Amino acid sequence: MTFQGPPVNSMSLDFLTEFAISMEKLELDKSCRGVILTSGLPKIFSAGLDITEMYGKGPEHAAVFWRAVQEMWLKLYGSNMVTIAAINGSSPAGGCLMALSCDYRIMADNPRYSIGLNETLLGIVAPFWFMDTMNNTIGNRETEKALQLGLLYSTSDALKAGLVDELVPEEKVLTTATEAMAKWLSIPDHSRQITKSMMRKQTIDKLSSNRETDVNYFVKFITKDSIQKSLGMYLAMLKKRKA
Amino acid sequence: MTFQGPPVNSMSLDFLTEFAISMEKLELDKSCRGVILTSGLPKIFSAGLDITEMYGKGPEHAAVFWRAVQEMWLKLYGSNMVTIAAINGSSPAGGCLMALSCDYRIMADNPRYSIGLNETLLGIVAPFWFMDTMNNTIGNRETEKALQLGLLYSTSDALKAGLVDELVPEEKVLTTATEAMAKWLSIPDHSRQITKSMMRKQTIDKLSSNRETDVNYFVKFITKDSIQKSLGMYLAMLKKRKA
Amino acid sequence: MTFQGPPVNSMSLDFLTEFAISMEKLELDKSCRGVILTSGLPKIFSAGLDITEMYGKGPEHAAVFWRAVQEMWLKLYGSNMVTIAAINGSSPAGGCLMALSCDYRIMADNPRYSIGLNETLLGIVAPFWFMDTMNNTIGNRETEKALQLGLLYSTSDALKAGLVDELVPEEKVLTTATEAMAKWLSIPDHSRQITKSMMRKQTIDKLSSNRETDVNYFVKFITKDSIQKSLGMYLAMLKKRKA
Numbered sequence: 062m063t064f065q066g067p068p069v070n071s072m073s074l075d076f077l078t079e080f081a082i083s084m085e086k087l088e089l090d091k092s093c094r095g096v097i098l099t100s101g102l103p104k105i106f107s108a109g110l111d112i113t114e115m116y117g118k119g120p121e122h123a124a125v126f127w128r129a130v131q132e133m134w135l136k137l138y139g140s141n142m143v144t145i146a147a148i149n150g151s152s153p154a155g156g157c158l159m160a161l162s163c164d165y166r167i168m169a170d171n172p173r174y175s176i177g178l179n180e181t182l183l184g185i186v187a188p189f190w191f192m193d194t195m196n197n198t199i200g201n202r203e204t205e206k207a208l209q210l211g212l213l214y215s216t217s218d219a220l221k222a223g224l225v226d227e228l229v230p231e232e233k234v235l236t237t238a239t240e241a242m243a244k245w246l247s248i249p250d251h252s253r254q255i256t257k258s259m260m261r262k263q264t265i266d267k268l269s270s271n272r273e274t275d276v277n278y279f280v281k282f283i284t285k286d287s288i289q290k291s292l293g294m295y296l297a298m299l300k301k302r303k304a
Numbered sequence: 305m306t307f308q309g310p311p312v313n314s315m316s317l318d319f320l321t322e323f324a325i326s327m328e329k330l331e332l333d334k335s336c337r338g339v340i341l342t343s344g345l346p347k348i349f350s351a352g353l354d355i356t357e358m359y360g361k362g363p364e365h366a367a368v369f370w371r372a373v374q375e376m377w378l379k380l381y382g383s384n385m386v387t388i389a390a391i392n393g394s395s396p397a398g399g400c401l402m403a404l405s406c407d408y409r410i411m412a413d414n415p416r417y418s419i420g421l422n423e424t425l426l427g428i429v430a431p432f433w434f435m436d437t438m439n440n441t442i443g444n445r446e447t448e449k450a451l452q453l454g455l456l457y458s459t460s461d462a463l464k465a466g467l468v469d470e471l472v473p474e475e476k477v478l479t480t481a482t483e484a485m486a487k488w489l490s491i492p493d494h495s496r497q498i499t500k501s502m503m504r505k506q507t508i509d510k511l512s513s514n515r516e517t518d519v520n521y522f523v524k525f526i527t528k529d530s531i532q533k534s535l536g537m538y539l540a541m542l543k544k545r546k547a
Numbered sequence: 548m549t550f551q552g553p554p555v556n557s558m559s560l561d562f563l564t565e566f567a568i569s570m571e572k573l574e575l576d577k578s579c580r581g582v583i584l585t586s587g588l589p590k591i592f593s594a595g596l597d598i599t600e601m602y603g604k605g606p607e608h609a610a611v612f613w614r615a616v617q618e619m620w621l622k623l624y625g626s627n628m629v630t631i632a633a634i635n636g637s638s639p640a641g642g643c644l645m646a647l648s649c650d651y652r653i654m655a656d657n658p659r660y661s662i663g664l665n666e667t668l669l670g671i672v673a674p675f676w677f678m679d680t681m682n683n684t685i686g687n688r689e690t691e692k693a694l695q696l697g698l699l700y701s702t703s704d705a706l707k708a709g710l711v712d713e714l715v716p717e718e719k720v721l722t723t724a725t726e727a728m729a730k731w732l733s734i735p736d737h738s739r740q741i742t743k744s745m746m747r748k749q750t751i752d753k754l755s756s757n758r759e760t761d762v763n764y765f766v767k768f769i770t771k772d773s774i775q776k777s778l779g780m781y782l783a784m785l786k787k788r789k790a
Contacts (some may be wrong), residue, residue, distance in 0.1 A: 373763060386582055407691075407692075408692075439687075440687045440688065440691070441687075441688045442688070443686055443687075443688075466688055469692075487696070488695070488696065491667050491668065491695065491696060491697060492667065492668075492670045492777070494773075495666065495667035495668075495670050495671060495672050495697075496667055496695050497671075499667055499672055499673065499678075499694045499695050500691070502672070502678060503678065503687075503690070503691045503694065503695075504691075507605045529557070541741065
């Protein structure tokens with residue numbers, strides 16, 4: 062699956078909806094046993110959640126948007142397929158979550174790329190299931206530090222922390238992902254799927270049995286004046302940087 | 305305690321029953337404060353659960369067998385004694401579980417030996433308490449990868465992942481284990497025992513309060529036609545390899 | 548905050564009470580966003596709980612003392628401020644707990660200094676919330692080994708295990724802590740505080756909703772004849788060593 066949402070694969074409501082539909086189709090397609098996520102754009106895997114969906118759009122829109130974010134994660138983290146992230150660019154915030162939700166992560170070894178859950182830097186907070194997904198991958202201490210500081214890891218630091226599994230030269234990201242996929246697909250599907258589901262069930266249940274509470278919490282938080290102001294300043298800064 | 309079950313210390317019902325009785329005796333013997341587990345056979349610590357006990361024997365036998373597997377783990381993981389694995393050979397599946405359930409693991413640094421929970425490779429699934437025991441030792445991410453892929457680690461990879469604590473030349477495995485035992489026994493018994501029990505209680509309770517549910521789940525799974533077929537093919541492959 | 552309790556910053560009832568009051572004041576002071584903990588004495592950060600408070604003083608005193616120990620930890624681990632430990636000396640037992648409860652740990656790289664929860668060596672047991680705090684920092688396996696053996700880590704082993712975040716020459720401990728504080732304070736307070744609280748809430752709730760049970764357990768344990776005897780022998784040994 063190749064992300065084609067210029068300029069930076071922001072996860073807009075449209076992006077998330079299309080992603081969930083694609084995942085559902087693949088999940089039901091018995092001839093499809095695995096999926097590689099990668100970007101069709103240069104330098105960026107995904108810039109994460111589209112902030113314009115959360116800024117000045119009112120509580121109803123925020124709720125609809127947040128359900129789509131939840132759906133993306135539930136579909137990906139709970140997928141029966143082998144999921145591999147071929148991270149061929151920077152991957153902040155929601156982009157990092159997407160990578161963390163896969164079974165295996167290969168990143169382009171480019172010193173200009175970074176990856177991490179940097180929400181605190183924008184004045185917002187990674188929700189508990191972002192936190193759990195990171196905790197399941199790099200452990201409690203590293204997660205606590207990463208989330209409090211909003212760390213964006215360089216590729217080598219990401220490898221050291223266990224945020225990605227492998228670094229390869231940029232032009233080899235996809236072929237390495239394809240080789241890794243072959244290895245994962247050599248395992249009998251039913252054993253692998255039951256094992257994966259046993260490992261992830263508790264984390265998934267925590268959200269899936271509390272989706273509306275989580276939506277309400279998000280809407281209440283994101284519509285606060287102080288948070289809207291933070292987001293507004295961030296968007297202004299992005300605009301300036303572009304110009 | 306030296307395993308002497310040629311050719312590969314398979315954990316048959318007899319093996320497991322004898323193990324549980326021995327552990328119970330040692331536990332009650334106040335002069336015995338620690339036990340070193342090792343193999344009396346060349347090249348193998350233990351090949352894990354005896355598959356012939358699970359193949360074509362019917363649900364009653366499967367239930368009896370599974371209770372014995374549970375008993376082995378509960379006795380070992382919950383032991384008040386210091387338990388050290390002197391891993392002088394390969395240690396797949398149930399053999400790996402046994403090592404993981406000890407307090408300390410020393411492995412012979414022999415490139416032909418491997419260790420891991422490779423159940424998925426055989427088309428079966430490590431039950432939740434195998435998973436928990438590995439998770440408690442090497443953390444969530446490494447466990448997820450190891451169990452999904454059925455990884456058999458080389459000795460150096462096992463050390464790196466924390467699956468074993470120490471690698472030593474083969475002829476020094478037992479003397480190193482004896483030295484480690486002296487160190488562990490220098491700690492006041494009651495403090496060490498309370499500490500160990502506090503650390504492992506939650507994991508042990510999860511099984512001990514759900515033994516029959518776990519037995520029923522196992523019996524239902526292992527008696528499935530598809531699983532019996534997988535096991536049959538595996539046994540045929542083993543026979544061929546021997547010949 | 549500089550500890551000035553000669554000779555070794557033992558956590559007496561007075562020390563703990565003063566610490567809790569100071570933390571409360573700082574917490575309420577809106578101009579104070581972070582605190583660095585360090586020692587004003589040479590060679591020692593803190594020697595941990597004052598054993599004379601637990602020896603031969605009766606159950607009432609033990610209960611009062613234990614509530615003060617709980618209070619110290621709840622105030623520190625649950626602080627809204629950025630908390631940094633500038634560990635300029637050895638830091639056994641309660642001293643290690645204090646360091647582990649901060650957000651970041653910088654230790655003087657001096658081969659004579661050590662750090663760890665060594666309770667089992669004295670014939671006592673680290674309570675569950677010491678255990679949880681260590682587990683949250685260095686993971687389950689390392690914690691199990693460290694607590695069973697009562698390990699005191701050398702500075703380099705402490706860094707390797709993740710017990711401290713950074714080693715620096717002794718004269719640079721405070722300046723490094725100040726630099727780290729600046730970095731942590733560059734994060735928007737409210738995002739950082741919510742994130743920290745989400746990460747630590749479960750661990751804190753486990754104690755704060757069971758304080759009196761924990762007090763009763765401690766009093767019953769510490770007033771046992773066998774434990775009092777262990778503590779008496781340890782105090783006699785300390786006296787001899789001093790003389």
